[in-house]
Amino acid sequence: MSDLRFGYGTNGFANHRLDDALAVIADLGYTGVALTLDHDHLDPFADDVVEQTRRVRARLDELGLGVVVETGARYLLDPWHKHQPTLVSADPARRIDFLRRATRIAEDLGAECVSFWSGVTPSGVDDETAWARMRDGVAAVLETSRVRLALEPEPGHFVQHLEQALRLRTELGSPELLGITLDVGHCVAVEPVDAAECVRRAGELLFNVQLDDMLPGVHEHLEFGEGRLDLAGTLAALAEVGYPGLAAVELPRHSHAAPDVARRSITALRAADWLADAERAVRTDPARIRTLFPATGRKAGRSPLDADGLVHGTTDDHARARLLAALSIGLSGGELAKEVAELYRYGDGAERRGVLRGLHLLPVDGEVVDTGLRLVEDALRANDTGLVAAALGPFAARHLDAHTWRHGVLKCLFTGVPVGAVSGLAERADAELARMVTDYAAEREAAGRDVPQDAYLVLQEAGQ
Amino acid sequence: MRIFDPHIHMTSRTTDDYEQMYAAGVRALVEPAFWLGQPRTSVGSFTDYFDGLIGWERFRAAQFGIRHHCTIALNPKEANDPRCAEVLEVLPRYLAKDGVVAVGEVGYDSMTEAEEKAFAQQLTLAIEHELPVLVHTPHRDKLAGTKRTLDVVRESGIAPELVVVDHLNELTVGLVADAGCWMGFSIYPDTKMDEHRMVTILKEHGTQRVLVNSAADWGRSDPLKTLRTGEAMLAAGYTESDVDTVLWGNPVEFYGQSGKLMLDPLESAQPGGETFEGNSVLRGART
Numbered sequence: 001m002s003d004l005r006f007g008y009g010t011n012g013f014a015n016h017r018l019d020d021a022l023a024v025i026a027d028l029g030y031t032g033v034a035l036t037l038d039h040d041h042l043d044p045f046a047d048d049v050v051e052q053t054r055r056v057r058a059r060l061d062e063l064g065l066g067v068v069v070e071t072g073a074r075y076l077l078d079p080w081h082k083h084q085p086t087l088v089s090a091d092p093a094r095r096i097d098f099l100r101r102a103t104r105i106a107e108d109l110g111a112e113c114v115s116f117w118s119g120v121t122p123s124g125v126d127d128e129t130a131w132a133r134m135r136d137g138v139a140a141v142l143e144t145s146r147v148r149l150a151l152e153p154e155p156g157h158f159v160q161h162l163e164q165a166l167r168l169r170t171e172l173g174s175p176e177l178l179g180i181t182l183d184v185g186h187c188v189a190v191e192p193v194d195a196a197e198c199v200r201r202a203g204e205l206l207f208n209v210q211l212d213d214m215l216p217g218v219h220e221h222l223e224f225g226e227g228r229l230d231l232a233g234t235l236a237a238l239a240e241v242g243y244p245g246l247a248a249v250e251l252p253r254h255s256h257a258a259p260d261v262a263r264r265s266i267t268a269l270r271a272a273d274w275l276a277d278a279e280r281a282v283r284t285d286p287a288r289i290r291t292l293f294p295a296t297g298r299k300a301g302r303s304p305l306d307a308d309g310l311v312h313g314t315t316d317d318h319a320r321a322r323l324l325a326a327l328s329i330g331l332s333g334g335e336l337a338k339e340v341a342e343l344y345r346y347g348d349g350a351e352r353r354g355v356l357r358g359l360h361l362l363p364v365d366g367e368v369v370d371t372g373l374r375l376v377e378d379a380l381r382a383n384d385t386g387l388v389a390a391a392l393g394p395f396a397a398r399h400l401d402a403h404t405w406r407h408g409v410l411k412c413l414f415t416g417v418p419v420g421a422v423s424g425l426a427e428r429a430d431a432e433l434a435r436m437v438t439d440y441a442a443e444r445e446a447a448g449r450d451v452p453q454d455a456y457l458v459l460q461e462a463g464q
Numbered sequence: 465m466r467i468f469d470p471h472i473h474m475t476s477r478t479t480d481d482y483e484q485m486y487a488a489g490v491r492a493l494v495e496p497a498f499w500l501g502q503p504r505t506s507v508g509s510f511t512d513y514f515d516g517l518i519g520w521e522r523f524r525a526a527q528f529g530i531r532h533h534c535t536i537a538l539n540p541k542e543a544n545d546p547r548c549a550e551v552l553e554v555l556p557r558y559l560a561k562d563g564v565v566a567v568g569e570v571g572y573d574s575m576t577e578a579e580e581k582a583f584a585q586q587l588t589l590a591i592e593h594e595l596p597v598l599v600h601t602p603h604r605d606k607l608a609g610t611k612r613t614l615d616v617v618r619e620s621g622i623a624p625e626l627v628v629v630d631h632l633n634e635l636t637v638g639l640v641a642d643a644g645c646w647m648g649f650s651i652y653p654d655t656k657m658d659e660h661r662m663v664t665i666l667k668e669h670g671t672q673r674v675l676v677n678s679a680a681d682w683g684r685s686d687p688l689k690t691l692r693t694g695e696a697m698l699a700a701g702y703t704e705s706d707v708d709t710v711l712w713g714n715p716v717e718f719y720g721q722s723g724k725l726m727l728d729p730l731e732s733a734q735p736g737g738e739t740f741e742g743n744s745v746l747r748g749a750r751t
Contacts, residue, residue: 290556290557290560291556291557291559291560291593292560293560294557294558294560294561294562295560297562298562298724345511346511346554346557346558348515348518348519348561348562349519349741382741382742383739383741383742383743384741384742385742387741415742
């Protein structure tokens with residue numbers, strides 16, 4: 001495993017008392033929290049805030065939790081208007097006062113940084129004005145702060161891209177105490193490059209990381225696996241730049257099921273962290289794949305990605321395919337072909353599936369392709385539907401001879417593998433396949449048996 | 465009575481045995497890799513066998529409601545054949561697999577140099593893979609063999625609590641107890657050790673660090689000897705809880721050190737139409 005430290009955002013535990021939230025988060029194995037100061041979670045405007053802060057610090061120490069302070073509470077400053085006022089408001093005084101309080105609390109907590117965002121540009125305010133307000137506001141907070149401040153690009157806000165945040169920092173004279181909060185889900189939603197690349201671009205200016213999944217163009221915080229984030233690739237990038245801070249799950253709309261969501265999240269993080277680590281190991285020492293491949297199901301999970309995992313495979317299938325891709329970085333030609341063949345030979349059913357589902361990620365090299373074809377042919381002889389389905393992926397679509405490929409498709413119909421598992425069906429289905437399937441359907445009908453719907457689907461793809 | 469048989473060679477047994485074992489309370493077992501009753505002549509014969517232990521046999525046991533785990537190793541007897549010793553190179557692949565909960569059976573058979581080399585090498589593998597070790601003690605010259613076994617274990621540097629020394633009797637148990645290793649006893653119908661002698665040993669040495677197994681294989685043996693030992697313990701005044709410690713808690717504690725036990729209960733002990741790689745344990749009844 002990497003040295004990354006995983007935390008959880010208390011804004012995802014809004015329905016818990018802070019003490020309870022911290023205990024659940026620690027019990028699940030997180031080693032830090034992103035603490036959102038809010039009306040019922042260490043209210044910075046409370047009369048006894050100093051005393052409260054002291055108690056929270058003791059609690060964090062007792063539970064062994066690191067902490068960053070988050071300032072995204074919705075109605076803390078204005079009970080009528082969410083997030084108002086902001087640094088780009090006409091009168092940002094209350095925001096600046098709040099951020100200054102936050103830095104004092106962070107100092108008393110021993111927090112690693114205070115994270116903040118710009119806010120949405122008010123209507124009628126041009127970019128130049130907003131930029132000036134932002135610059136002045138950040139400067140004002142920096143002036144009194146003794147802790148690090150981390151600006152978070154937030155979709156829809158005035159500062160919504162990493163590049164803007166970095167530019168603002170430069171304009172302010174690159175103050176040491178100012179860095180970046182990166183929400184990796186935001187990268188999926190609005191950044192021009194992926195989260196891993198954003199991590200590399202932010203580099204040592206990365207003070208704080210928030211973890212969640214997202215779909216491109218949609219600012220909605222999702223659990224891992226529900227969006228398009230390459231979690232393992234992102235964690236690998238964090239490890240690669242030597243990110244020393246907390247990486248905390250940010251799911252503020254999941255408080256209703258917080259303990260379950262937090263449990264699933266740490267499982268996903270550990271799995272992705274394992275995979276990132278395994279990929280690194282295989283790239284530097286290819287022989288490591290021999291013992292990492294069998295361990296993949298235990299470490300990275302085995303859930304099917306559709307009803308029975310026949311069409312899209314399983315979590316471990318995809319993890320193993322990535323290990324295979326990592327293998328082709330260190331090995332090539334005959335050596336690569338031999339290693340792949342042995343993974344299949346010594347593999348159990350799941351490992352064999354993983355090899356088959358990763359073949360198209362290997363370089364198109366004579367020996368490697370020959371080996372791949374041999375493995376696909378072996379799998380198509382098996383009775384294991386998982387192997388048959390995995391064999392007919394993109395590699396077979398590209399390289400398998402027409403005769404064997406057609407018989408593979410027919411075997412799917414025979415054994416109940418959905419033809420959705422067959423890659424390139426529309427491109428490769430031909431008149432001969434149509435004839436075979438028509439004969440098969442006729443035979444079923446003559447015997448008074450049902451013809452599977454998928455048979456008609458194949459005929460349709462073949463233009464019949 | 466809840467039973468975990470920590471050493472039984474199910475590949476050699478019938479489905480009747482599985483049914484009787486389930487009825488007797490067996491819910492989990494460990495099948496150590498060993499020889500075939502006649503010599504293997506190539507590495508391929510080992511790997512096909514290993515594939516069966518982690519594949520078909522695990523499926524077959526599950527069909528009868530029993531969780532099947534295995535240990536993987538080059539056994540002492542075959543360590544003497546250079547054609548077989550090459551299997552050591554592929555062992556790491558198998559030790560990493562699901563349900564492989566120890567390195568074993570390793571140890572001495574005829575106390576040759578080749579045996580000792582394979583033994584020491586496999587203790588190192590166990591340390592590397594963070595797995596417990598199942599050590600077989602020789603049938604001939606047992607006392608001297610056990611002493612030498614414990615020397616090799618000590619020299620390897622492996623933690624004694626990760627080692628079970630098996631097939632012990634009244635003469636060898638003390639050595640193993642003193643070494644801090646787990647004590648394994650194979651209860652057979654005629655030879656080696658029976659359930660009544662076992663109870664006497666328990667009275668002397670206590671129930672901690674003791675594993676009781678049937679070691680049933682293709683020879684004359686009885687897969688219900690674990691149950692018989694439990695019954696003999698009760699007859700001798702032990703409590704249900706003592707029996708549970710010996711027949712369930714201890715094996716779970718020992719093999720649990722692998723982090724790879726799979727003990728969630730199975731849904732059914734009646735084979736249905738399930739298949740392993742497309743094949744079923746049913747005959748004729750499949751639709």
